[in-house]
Every structure is written in C-alpha cells, then in structure tokens.
Amino acid sequence: MSSKINFGKWEAIYVLVLITCTQIFLNMPRLVVEYAATAGWLLVIYVSILCFIVLWVILKLYKDFEGMDLIDLAEYLAGRAGKIIVGIVLSLYMLFISFVILREFSENMKIIALPLSPISYTSIFFVIGMVVAAYFGLEAMVRINAIAMPIIIISYILILIGISDHFNVTKLAPYLGFGAYNLFVENIPRISLLSGIISIFYMAPFLKSYKVIKEVGYTGLLISAVMLTIASLSYLLIFTYPIATENFLPIYQLSRIFSYGRFFERFESIFLIVWAVSAFLYLSMISFFTIYYIKKAFDLEYYRPLIIPVAIIIFNLSLIPPNLMTAIELENNYFRSYSGIVSFVFPLLLLLACSIKRKLRSKRRRKEKHNEQA
Amino acid sequence: MSIKNTIKKLLFFQEPEKIENFVINESEDEQITDYNEDNKQDNKLQIDKQRNEQNSENKTDTENAGNDEENKNGIKILKSKKDREKGKKSDNSRAKDSQDDEDKGIQISNNLENSLEYIKKIYSVPVNSDIVIREFSIIVKEKVIDAFAVFIDGMTNTKIVIEAILKPLMLHSSLEIKSNDSNKSVEDYIKDHLLPQTQMKIVRTYDSVIDGVNIGECGIFVDGLNIAFLADVKGWEHRSVERPNTEIIIKGPQEGFTELLRVNTALIRKIIKNENLIVESISVGKSSKTPCSLLYIKNVANDSLVNEIRNRLKSINVEYILDTGELEQYIEDNTFINVPQIIDTERPDKVAMHLIEGRVAILMNGSPFALIMPANLPEFIKSPEDSYIRYPFANFLRIIRLLAIILNLLLPGLYIAIINYHQEMIPTDLMLAIEATSEKVPFPSIIELLILEVSFELIREAGIRVPSPIGPTLGIIGALILGQAAVAANIVSPILIIIVAITGIGSFAIPNFSLAFGVRIARFAYIFLGAVAGFLGIATGLFINGILLAAVKSFGVPFLTPITPKVSRAKLEYIFRSPIWKQEWRPDYLNVKKGRSQPNISRGWVEEKKNKGEEQE
Amino acid sequence: MNRHRITKNFRVISTILLIAMLPCVLAGCYDNREIDDMAYVIAIGLDKGKYNPLKITLQIASPIQIEGGGGGGEGGESSGGSGGESPVILTTFESPSIYSGINVVNTNISRQIDVSHARAIVFSEELAREGIVKYIRALMRGNDFRGSMFVMVAKGSAEDYLKNVKPTLEINPSKYFQMLNQAYRYTGFSAETTLLHFYMAMECYCYQAVATLASVNKFNSSDEIDIEDSTYKHKGRGYPLVGDYVAGNVPQVGDSKTQIMGLAVFDGDKMVGELDGEETSYYLMITNQYEHSYVTVPDPENNEDFILLDVKQRRKSTKSVKFIDGKPHASVKVDLEGDILSIQSGINYESPEKLSLLEKHVESFFEEGILRFLKKTAEELNSDICSFGEVVRTKFWNWNEWAEFKWLDKYKDTEFTVDVSFKVRRPGHLLRSNEPVSTERSKTE
Secondary structure: OOOOOOOOHHHHHHHHHHHHHHHHHOOHHHHHHHHHHHHHHHHHHHHHHHHHHHHHHHHHHHHHHOOOOHHHHHHHHHHHHHHHHHHHHHHHHHHHHHHHHHHHHHHHHHHHOOOOOOHHHHHHHHHHHHHHHHHHOHHHHHHHHHHHHHHHHHHHHHHHHHOHHHOOHHHHOOOOOOOHHHHHHHOHHHHHHHHHHHHHHHHHHHHOOHHHHHHHHHHHHHHHHHHHHHHHHHHHHHOOHHHHOOOOOHHHHHHHHOOEOOOEOOOHHHHHHHHHHHHHHHHHHHHHHHHHHHHHHOOOOOOHHHHHHHHHHHHHHHOOOOOHHHHHHHHHHHHHHHHHHHHHHHHHHHHHHHHHHHHHHHHHHHHHHHHHHO | OHHHHHHHHHHOOOOOOOOOOOOOOOOHHHOOOOOOHHHHHHHHHHHHHHHHHHHHHOOOOOOOOOOHHHHHHHHHHHOOHHHHHHHHHHHHHHHHHHHHHHHOOOEOOOOHHHHHHHHHHHHOOOOOOOEEEEEEEEEEOOEEEEEEEEEEOOOEOHHHHHHHHHHHHHOHHHOOOOOOOOOOOHHHHHHHHHOOOOOEEEEOEHHHHHHHHHHOOEEEEEOOOOOEEEEOOEOOOOOOOOOOOOOOOOOOOOOOOOOOHHHHHHHHHHHOOOOOEEEEEEEEOOOOOEEEEEEEEOOOOOHHHHHHHHHHHHOOOOOOOOOHHHHHHHHOOOOOOOOOOOEEEOOHHHHHHHHHHOOEEEEEOOOOOEEEEOOOHHHHHOOHHHHOOOHHHHHHHHHHHHHHHHHHHHHHHHHHHHHHOOHHHOOHHHHHHHHHHHHHOOOOHHHHHHHHHHHHHHHHHHHHHOOOOOHHHHHHHHHHHHHHHHHHOOOOOHHHHHHHHHHHHHHHOOOOHHHHHHHHHHHHHHHHHHHHHHHHHHHHHHHHHHHHHHHOEEOOEEOOOOOOOOOOOOOOOOOOOOOHHHOOEOOHHHOOOOOEOOOOOOOHHHHHHHHHHHHHO | OOOOOOOHHHHHHHHHHHHHHHHHHOOOOOOOOOHHHEEEEEEEEEEEOOOOOEEEEEEEEOHHHHHHHHHHHHHOOOOOOOOOOOOEEEEEEEEOOHHHHHHHHOOOOOOEEEOOOOOEEEEEHHHHHHOOHHHHHHHHHOOOOOOOOEEEEEEOOHHHHHHHOOOOOOOOHHHHHHHHHOOHHHHOOOOOOEHHHHHHHHHOOOOOOEEEEEEEOOOOOHHHOOOOOOOOOOOOOOOOOOOOOOOOOOOOOOOOOEEEEEEEEEEOOEEEEEEOHHHHHHHHHHOOOOOEEEEEEEOOOOOOOEEEEEEEEEEEEEEEEEEEOOEEEEEEEEEEEEEEEEEOOOOOOOOHHHHHHHHHHHHHHHHHHHHHHHHHHHHHHOOOOOOOHHHHHOOOOOHHHHHHHOHHHHHHHOEEEEEEEEEEEEOOOOOOOOOOOOHHHHHHO
C-alpha cells in the first residue's frame, strides 16, 4: 500500500472534483442562495477566486516539501506528538463530514425513492459499499472514480441542457443580491464551500512530483469552480430568490422539470443512479482517508482491521440526529462555516511553521559548516 | 477446536501473506508520468533506437542459461535495481533445472538383453497389447549387430517406421557406404548414414525413451551402445483443420485450431513468418505429461512477462491436465471473480494479432483453444473481425456489442426496479397497459421474472444437448409457442417475455464465451438488488461491480486498462477503433520492447500523391 | 473428534451469505409495491365542502376497462371507445385536507392510491376566490405530486366538471388532459399553467398567477346556443368573434360536454377575475408563450365580411417600464406575422397597396385589443400577470430595496402604450382572388 501506488494526473484531478462537487447534489445551491440571494452565483465565483489565491500561497510554501502530506509535515515539525495530534484532528474532521453526508444521502434516497423504509435500511447500502471499496484499496477506488466522474458530469450537463428553455435571465435581478458589502465582505467565511480542496494533500504522497501536484491543484480547482458556478447559476435561473431557499434538494427539483413530450416526462429517477454512485464514491473515499490517517498517525501496520469498526462507528453516528433538519443544521452551521479553518488555515499555518523550521535548520547547518571551515 | 478455529478465522483479522504481486517491469526510461504526447513520441523514438541497439547485443534468458557475465550486461537495462539480483538468480536456476531434468534417470545399459527386459517390464508387454517390439539386426561395417525397435501401434505412422527405420537399418545397411572417416563409432555411423529421419534424438536414459515412445516416437536400441535413438514418426489420427466452432466471422480466414500441438503451431507460423517468433516447449502434468507451447515474439514481448508465465507453468504440480480450460484455472490470478482474466480463442489469426501486439500465447496438445495473456476488458469486446472490416462498420458493431453487454447485465434488474419502486417513471399509457396485463397474473413481478429467467437458462442448457433434428425446431418452438402459451395461461405477462428475450439475445451477442458467462451470473445479482432496493440497489451493484473490476489484475496489467489507468495514446481506443492506417503504436501497458508498429505515414501512395501534387504546382 | 479442514473457500462463501442475508433480515423490500396493487389517480378536483373544508373528487384510471376498450376499439371505430364501460372511476368525499382525504378513499377503493401520475388539479371557482395557498403548499411539499400538473379552475363545481370528462377520442384519460392543456399552442385560448409555475408566480414579488378556466358546457343541443354571455358587447363590437367567450359559454355542443377557454386571474392566491379567449391570446403574446392561432379580423373596407389570418409571433415581445412622478408607464412592443387564410369579400388585398392597408388595420385591431386587456388587468383586476415586474426588478441592485418597493401595489396606476407590428407573409395558394361568374353579376354590369 505504499509507494507502489502511483496515480496519473487526471485521476487525481477527478478525486479533487469529486470531493468538492458532491455537495451540489445535496445542499449547496440552496445554501448559496440563502447567503447571497440572487447573487449566489457571483458568490461562488468570488469564493473561487479567494480560494485560488490561498491555494497559490499554500502551493508556493509547499514547494520544498513535495511528496509529503499533512501528517508527514506534522511529524517534521513536532515529531511523534505532532503526528498523532494532526492525525486525530484530520480523521475526526473526516469522520464528522462522513457521517453527516451519509445521513443526508440516506434521507435523500428516502424522500425520493424509498419513503417507507427505515433510515438504517438505506444507510446499510452505503455502508456496505464503503466497506467493500475500502477492502479493495485506494487504487481500485481511484480508478472507478476516473471512469465514473466524466459520466456524472455529462449527465449533469444533460439535465441542464434539457431544462434550458425554462431559463430566464431576469430572474437573476437584482444582480447584487443583498448588496455589495454583504456579498464581498460578510461572505468571506463561505470559502468553506470549496473546502474539498484539502484533498490535494491526501493525494500528494501518491503523486510524487511538485509540478504534477501544482497542475492537479489548479486544474481541479478550476473544474470544481466551474461546476459549482453552473450549479448555482442554473438553480437561480429557474427558481427566484424566496422560493429557492425552500427546496431541500435543488438539483432534484431541477431534474423534475425535465420533460420532453409524453415519453420523457418523469425521468429523474434515472439520474438517481448517477447521484447514488457519486455518493458511494464520495463516502468510500472519505472513509478510506479516515482509516488511512488513523493508520498513518499511529504507525499501524495494516489498515484492514480498521475498516469494519470505522464503518460501524460512522453508521451509528449517522443515526444520531433525530431528524433531517438537525442534520442539515449540523452540516451548514458547523461544517460549512468552520471547515474553512481546517481546510485552509490549518495547512497554511502548518506549512508556514515547517518552512520556518526548515530555514532555521539550514541556517544552523550553514553556521556549522562555517564553524567547521573556520 | 475446529469450530473455534472457524469462528476465529471469520471474525478476527488474518495477517495477509506477504506475496509480492507481479508487476510488468518497465525499463527506467519508460517511467514518465507526464503523458505529453509530443514529447513522448520523440522520447519513444529515442528509446526504441536504444532498445534496438541493446537488443542486438542481448540474448534472452533461455539462451544464456549458464553464462553469468553476459547476463549481467543483458539484464541490466531491462530491469530495475531491486529485481536484478532476484531475477538473475531465479532465471539462472530455472534454466539449469531444465537441463538437469534431462539427465535424471537410469542410464541405458550396453547389453541389449537387459534393455529388452527392462522395456518389457515397464510396458507390461504381453498384457499391453498395442506396444510393438520389433527385433532385427543391422550390418555395420561388416558386423552384424542386434537391435530392436519399440513403438506404440496407432500412435505411429507405420509406413514411415517401415520406410525410414526398418528398411534402411535392415536392408540398406549392407550396402557400401562411403564415408570420410573410417574410424567412426557405431553410434555416429548409424546416426549419420543409416537413419534418414528429419528429427532424431540421442538419449541416455530409459525415462527419456519412455517419454518419447509415449508421445508416438519410435525408440531404437542397439546392442553395445549405451544410448538409444528416438525417431519422430508420429502419426496419430486427428481432426483436420476446420472452421472454428465458437468464433464465427463472416469476413476473414476460416481456419480453426485442432487438437494436435504441431498442427496448431504450424498454423500460427503460417501467419507470422518471422524468425523472432519463439515456440517454447514445456511439459505439464506428472502423469499426462502434456506438451504445451509458449509462444511469443522475442523482440516485442516483455521479458519479465514471459518469465512470469513460464514460471507459473512450470510450477504447476498436478497429475494430469487435459485441456487449456483447466490450465487457465491453474494460472489465473483470481479464481472467484466472475470475469475471465485470460483470453481463450480458437482462431489462429486472433492469436497472431495478439502476439504481434506483445502478448504471450499458450497452446496445449489435445485442446483446440489457445490462451492469450495478459487480458483486459476491452479485448473481450473486440471480435477478430474488427480489423478486417471497414472503419464505419467496425465502430458501429462495437457500439452494438457494448449495448448488448449493458442490456444483458442490467435490463432485468432495471425492469424490476422500475416496476416495483419507480412506477412514476413509466409513461402513463404504457403503465396502464402493464397494469392491465399484470392483473391477470397471480405472481408478484419478481417471481415472474425469476421463473422466466430460470427457464430461459434451462432451455439454453438443454439446447446444447438436444439431438440435432429437433434442435433448431426446439428453439423456435420454445420461443414462440411456449412463450405464447405461458402468456395465455396467465403465468407471465407479455412484456416480460420481451424483456427476457432481449436479455438472452444480448448475451449471445457478446463475442467472448467466458465473458458472456460472467455477465450472465452478474445479472442475477442485479435482479436481486433491484428487487430489494430499486435504483439504490442497482447503483450499489454498479459500484461494487466496478470496484471488483478495477481491483483485478491480469498478469500485472490492471483489468480496466486502457480505460484507467489512462495510457498516453489512443484516447477512446477501448470503444472505438481508429482507422487502420492510424494504429501506429502498440499498447503501452504491455511495456513492449518495440513501441511503434507503423511509421507516421503507413500508406506510401499517399506520400507519392502529395509529392506529385507539389510538383504540379 | 473430527478435524475439519476449513478452506478459504468456505470462509469467503459464508461471509458473502451473511452479508447477502442482511437486507432480508432487516425485513427489507419495504417499498416494493406491485404495480397492480396501486390505483392511479388521473385528476383531482377540489370543492368547498358543506360540512368539511374540502370536497375532493378523484378520477382514477381503470386499466381493465382501458385494455378492454383498446381491444374493442381495434376494429376501426374511433368513437364510443369502450363499449359502455368508462375507463375512469370517480369518487367524491368530504375531508379536512388533501392527504386525509386520500386515506378515506380506501374505504371504498380496494387499492392504494398513487398520485404520481396525476395530470390535473381542478379547483372550483368558489374555492379559488377564497384562497388556495394551503392546498398548493401541500401539493408542493409532497414527493408524489409533480410540478407538471395542470392547474385548472372550474366555473361551477369541480365535481361536475370531472364527472363530465368522458374522453371520446382517447382510451387513456390522462392523455386527454395532456392534449387539452397543450392546445394553447395552436388555439391561443389557454396557457401553460403548471403547478410549478403557479406556485412560483404566487410567491413571487414580481408577477401573479393564472389558471386555466374549464367548465361544463351550458348548452345541451345546438338549438340552445346563444350569445348572451359573450363579452363582445363590452368590447364595443356588433357581433361576437370566436374568442369572446369564457369556458362554459362557448357556442358548441358535442359528445364531450366539457370545454376550456380563458384564464382565471389570481392576486396572490385568490382568484379575482377572468379573461376570455381573445384576452388570453394577448396574454400569451406578451408573455412569449404564443405559438400560432387563427384570428378573425373584420374586413377594413367591407364591414360585413371577415379576413381570416393565421398569426404567429415573429419575435419575442419587449416590455419596458419607466417611472414618471412615481407612476409607472409601461410599454409593450409585439411583433407578429401571419398568413392570409381567407378573404371573404374578394377584395384583392394581396396587392402591395392594399396589403399595407390590411396590415395597418390588423395592427390597430390588435393594439386596441391589447390596450383594453392591459387596462383590465390594471384597473379591474389589479394583477400583474404579464410580468412587468420582472422588467422593473432589473433596475434594482439590492434585494431588500426591491422587496420594500412593493411593485404589485403600484401596478394599478400604470399607464400603457402598445405598439404592434404585423406583417403578412404568405397568402396561401391563391395569389389573387377573382369574382365568381354568375348571371346576377353580369346583369348589374
């Protein structure tokens, strides 16, 4: 499971896009409208530009440390203790998001397709998928991702093309939503919308060269930004402001509008397969990284014994919120607001600390060399 | 104790065995992760030049069996540092083993009587009625020497035995034979002058003689010599070269393999008339001692791949192997996956095509199916006819075949999912019609579907063994009348008949027999999942199926290449075939030695036309 | 004691079996509903109930009859479809709300009600005038009700309307509703009023909702036809043109007793008025939903005859709104084009001089009609159904300002200007009309 696994550039890009863009199928378009009314799409563009800048800074600092991921950096900085702390923080972070997303996707399926089944029944399918995928390892997951992501993206674009004659540009007015101040200043924490970019650090040890990591980062960010903008834009072009905040599943509502004649009328259930597959991919990827980080942080030898306990923990945690509204609140208020800190500020600080340490070390070495020569 | 052990094994974590999975070694120049096409083309050309230069200096492992120094030079370029020592040792030991095998056993004795008694005892001659021992005398340099020949009646061509062995030894030996060296030994004398045979071996042990006679050669013992001669006089009855039974194409050669190893290798040699095609001979099975041949093209196939396959073949330790089907199951990576990892085919032109691409083939005596490895998923969807027909038709047929696979796999599962969970998807007219017909049927939809699927499989299995006059009619009867009768009896609804029929037809459209089996099995899993959870179940099935396929490796090549990992050239090669004059590169994932198979412009007349056009202007 | 050699094989198989049994052990297949265990609702009618808030009528498809009807109709007959048996079942009941009503139905109907194929929802006029927001909300929240259902308002009671819906040309009543509601594309007498659009219009700050008007025909035989309820008098015409009617009054009798024509106009969620057929086509023109229809225009030179035109919309109509002294001034520009279908008077309008005369006459005819229509919406109905609000909204940059502006209250003071441009494209097959030759004519000459 170590250095033998090597990924191509596009496989890593697709992983990045998956982790950032799966939220389209859940709550993101509605959230964006809630924050910035009819200027939701502008908010996404603005946030992507901010994220681009932050990513540029992070990658610049990362140059000296190619091939190391966050846990390796923490080890460099603070030895074993740092490794364990960072490992625990990151795996808890991913554990949190995975159980919230598992709950939301199960509720999703329940509302759309299986209204009478108990929630544990729908969750079991996702958990079984997670366990099987983790058992077979990262390579298989990333490969399947590289096949499935283009299909998901194409089907999404097909939905949009199908409903494009209902688009009405005047629905975007007033163009600045709640006002310029609100849009540009109050919404800076919304950079957490793009917090999936941290997954570039998961992929770093498998990607080897710095140049590739840079390309993966920028291309992945660009594609995710485009997808998120298109999602929020298309949502706003059909549902105007107050109504748009009401829908639980924005993209599902969009696909409901899709109808051509009497035959292609109620086809949104076909798209359900696509969304379910993307849910599987996302959940298995995130839970795998949880397991992987626990293994790396504690220097364990095998990761396979961890799979079933982690799966059971995620499953049980996902049943804790008493209803759907609590789960959504958890996701919005805690995760989407504060994940920016873990995704952006935390690596930034870590990298700063590491590069400072490195400079100090090289200064020390130079001094020693001087002393030796003298 | 044992129940405790079972539970322990089920519930607790077992440390995995430390097996190093096989990976096809790349040369160090090949490890470029940036798939920039222009750069790589230039690089590849340079690499090819280097490789060609090196190849002319190198020799393969089998030739360099005991030569350590040359091995160091030869293998250094092709393997990475880690594997160098390992490979060297194992290759050397492997080559030495093959030599040692020949020298085991009891040495032949000088005394003819002893040899005769030994052979009679081993073969239980009076009881074993088709072993023939013919004793005769030879005249060598005016001396009369006794000799006998042993062969198996029915396995040898008696005419050749008479004409080429008995006649010259018995009659012509008394003729005056001119020779340069009058002090030749008897053995050399007989071999050089008295046995006009194309293939003649001199062996020293009884075991070799017995092995030879078992295949159909004729063993000749001469008094006073402690060696025996083995003459190849094989002449057993076999099927002639006919059309292949399983892979029928319309446009292309219509020859198929037979059960004789030599005939099969000859069919392939007929197509690849190249001295670089190596046909290595390996014997598998302790009792049956079936001869197998390993075929590859020396300057194209990757050495580590060939070594790995040879290794696997030689390490099979069984009593007998009868067919390549069994051989396939012994050497494949994953027994429990429902897709095959080795391509099996009955057509020599398909084998030749794969050999030229850089793969390795195995032929076995007694089986008309050849094995080709490594295999990956898109290869199973290609039919051999694809290169022989024109570009538009080939791609059209590929799309139809893909559609057939998808229909066969998913259609019943999707039907159950829609009918039981997602009724709103069906257009209202159709749905009311389905509901009206379902009214009369007493079973729930899934039971109906399972009844029909199982009966279809039964009919399929029975149709293979039905005696031929009734065969075709049973197909028609089964389809029309039984289906119609079932609908009229209100056992099934008519739309299900259509669904099951389309599914069945889809499975016949899959070119490869083994893959069709795999898909048939997976279909039932999808039916179950669709009935349990609708589209969520189908999505689960697709995901798990995808993960399984992505994790399978066939001889070091991931099964889903070239879909992923992406290779640098030929973007959609796995679905669409590019025009034949554009197929310039061999598949990258096989890490072949000679990458380019066509130059940039392979149609010379196009260039001439261009030049002419410029002149005119 | 025997020592079993447990192979890896067995372990793998047993784990697979255990996992495979899991979903079944959870007593799975909850949502597995057989297709013939459900009853599919085609249309829902909501009336004001006497003792309960609602009286619900459900029109349920009966597949056996549909199939039997289909089989019987194969002999080439096109009318009278199913040999006497109706392809739908009707059931009416009183209940406090939609969902509890659907439960009650099962005391009578044997199967589980499934509304995912429902095509139309019909409100009675009485209920519509009181406000229907609570019912619309329930429909939008449920997963089964689809946004593509047609919203119709029945003049009279919805129960009567649904009782009288007996499709003559279709076996499947769902197709009847679908085709009927899409007929606006070639008649111009109704509009696309799906549930989703209705809901969005209801909640939007910038425009108001409409619903299709439907009714049972008043007349029972062709002798009874009269034009008493036509609106032509309000329009200052001497005779009714074909669009001057509302559903229920259309001078038509036939085997099918129901008809749709006109729109019901809503202010918020309450119905405030109606539009007749002609006004509906103007509404369609302004909101860019108009495809084509046959229009009858009085002849400019000969007052007794008509000119028939096939009018299409050439370009999207443009709206603009200006604010002068706080009063909104709205202007609309409509571009139409048409083909001449018939010139009853025989006057040669195809020639270039007369053609421009004809075009100007038609333009003034439309301008008058559209102006009248817009004034009605502003002064009488006070409901901005043509979505002028969308144009006004683009002038704002901040949502809060827009919300405080309250456009819909200001709508009633709007002054309108209309500009119609009409061009004749083709005269059909005849390029020139000549007089018939008869002895009378030659006598006068």
